[in-house]
Amino acid sequence: MDKDKIKTSCLINNYNYAEFVSEAIDSALNQTVKFDEIIVVDDASTDNSAEVLGRFTQIENVKCIFKEKNQGQLSSFNEGFLTATGEIIFFLDADDIYEPQYLENALNFYKRRSECDFLFCAYKKFGTEEGIFQADAVDLDLGYSVIRTLCNGEWIGSITSTLSIRREIITKFLPIPKTEDWRVRADDCLVWGASLVGAKKFYMSNPLVMYRIHQNNQYHNKKILDIDKNYEYKRFWKRNSLFNYIIQTNNLSLPLLLAFTSLDELKTIPCPKLQDFISYLKIIFLFEPNFYWKIKGSVLLFNYFLKILMSGKLKNSSQ
Template sequence: MYTKTIKTSCLINNYNYAEYLLEAVDSALNQTVKFDEIIIVDDASTDNSAEVIAKFSEEPNVKYIIKEQNQGQLSSFNEAFLAATGDIIFFLDADDIYEPEYLETTLKFYNRRSECDFIFCAYKKFGSVEGTFQNYEVDSDLGYSVIKTLYTGEWIGSITSTLSIRREIIQKILPIPHTEDWRVRADDCLVWGASLVGAKKFYLSTPLVRYRIHQTNQYHNKKFLDADKNYEYKRFWKRNSLFSYIMQKNNLSSPLLLAFTCLNEIKTIPCPKLQDFLSYFKIIFLFEHNFYWKIKGVVLLFNYLLKISVMGKLKT
C-alpha cells in the first residue's frame, strides 16, 4: 500500500460553474490517496456556486475563499496559492474531474523522480466531445526549457487541470499582479513561468484527468478567440510583460554564450525530438550576436544531433 509523505494542496478555481463544481470537488475528495487540503476559490460567481461550496463546509480538509469582486482566473490562482500549505500544488478547474487514482499515480512519480518539479498528464475529453488527448505515447522526461521559453515562447504543458508543481517552483511565480491580463488562460502563467524559473518538466501518458467540453469552455473554444484578429498580438505583449515580471522577481538575466547554454539545455532531454534541435538552431542563429560563437554553436549542436541519431535516441 502506498504511503504518502508529501503534503499536497488541490486548488480549485470557480466562476459560475455551480452545475459542475460538485463533481469537481467530489473527484478531489475521493482520491485513492487523499489531498491534505482542498482550497476552493470562487471568483464572485453570480449563480448558486456559494450554495454548492457550503455543502463541503463539514469536510475537514476543504477550505474556501469567496471573493467579492470578479477578477479572473489568475487572481483566483494568486488567492489559492497564498492560502495553500502543500509541498506540491495541484490545479483543478471547476468544470473538470480527476480520475480516482490521479493523486496517487502522480505522487508515486514525484517520489520516484526526485528531480521532477512539474508534471502534466494526458486527459480524456467528455461532454460535447469525446476522446483522449496525449502529447506523447509514453511517460517523458522533458528536461529544462529556460532558453526555449525565453527566446521562442515555447509552451511546454497542458490544460490547468493536468498540472502539478512543486512549491519551491511555484513560489517563484505566484502571486502575479497582472491579473487583468490573465482573466482567462492563466495556465499560461504557470506553464511559461515554471520553464523560466528552471523547472524540470515531466509528462505522464496515462489519462488521469477528465476535461469537460461545453459551450463556455475557454480553452476548447479557442476559435472564438481566434476570431479576434488581435488576440495573438495581445497575447504576445502580455507574454512579454509576464516574462519581464518573472525575470525581475527572481533576479534572472538573459544567458550568455548561447552556443553552450543551448547545448547544455538540450542535453537535459534524454530523447529529444528533431523539432527541439530546430528550435535551438533557430535561437543560436537569430540571437547569438557574436559571429564566431554563432558558427561554433551550430557546429556543436549539429555534432550532438549526429551523436543522438547514432545512439537511436532521436525522436521523429
C-alpha cells in the same frame, strides 16, 4: 508519520460553474490517496455557486474562499496559492474531473523522479466531444526549458487541470499582480512561469484527468477567441509583460555564450525530438551575437544531433 509522505494541495478555481463544481470537488475528495487539503476559490460567482459550495464547508480538508470581486482566473490562482500549504500544488478547473487514481499515480511519479518540479499528464475529453489527448504514448523527461522559453516563448505544458508543481518553484513567480491580463488562460502563467524559473518538467502519459468540453469552455472553443482578431497579438504583449515581471522578480538574464548554454540545456532532455534540435538551432542563429560562436554552436549542435541519432535516442516527433 510516514517520513516519505508528500503534503498535497488541490486548488480548484470556480466562476459561475455551479452545475459542474460539485463533481470537481467530489473527484478530488474521492482519490485513492487523499489530498491533504482542497482549496476552492470562488471568483465572485453570480450563479448559485455559493449555495453549492456551502455543502462542502463542513468537510475537514476542504476550504472555500469566496472573493467579493470578480478578478479572473489568475487572481484565483494567486488567492489559492497564498492559502495552500502543500509541498506539491495541483490545479483543477471547476468544470473538469480527476480520475480516482490520479493523485496516487502523480505522487508515485514524483517519488520515482525526485528531480521532477513540474508534471502534466494526458487527458480525456468528455461532454460535447470525446477522445484522448496524449502528447506522447510514453512518459517523458522534458528537461529544463529556461532558454527556449526566454528566446522562443515556447509553451511546454498542458491545460490547467493536468498541472502539478512543487511549491519551491511556484513561490518564485506566484502571486503575479497582472490579474487583468490573465482573467482567462492563466495556465499560461503557470506553464511559462515554471520554465523561466528553472523547473525540470515531465510528462505522464496516463490520461487520468477528464477535460469537459462544453459551450462555455473558452480554451477549447477557438471560435470564441477568433471573434477577437487581435487575440494572439494581445497575448504576445501580455506574455512579454509577464516575462519581464518574472525576470525582474528573480533577477534573471539571458545566458552568455548561447552556443554552449543552449546545447547544455538541450542535453537535459534524455531523448530529444528533432523539433528540440530545431528550436535550439533557431536560438543560436537568432540570439548568439558573436558570428564565430554562432557557427561554432551550430556545428556543436549538429554533432550532438548525429550522436543522438546514432545512439537511437532520437524521439519520433510524430508521436
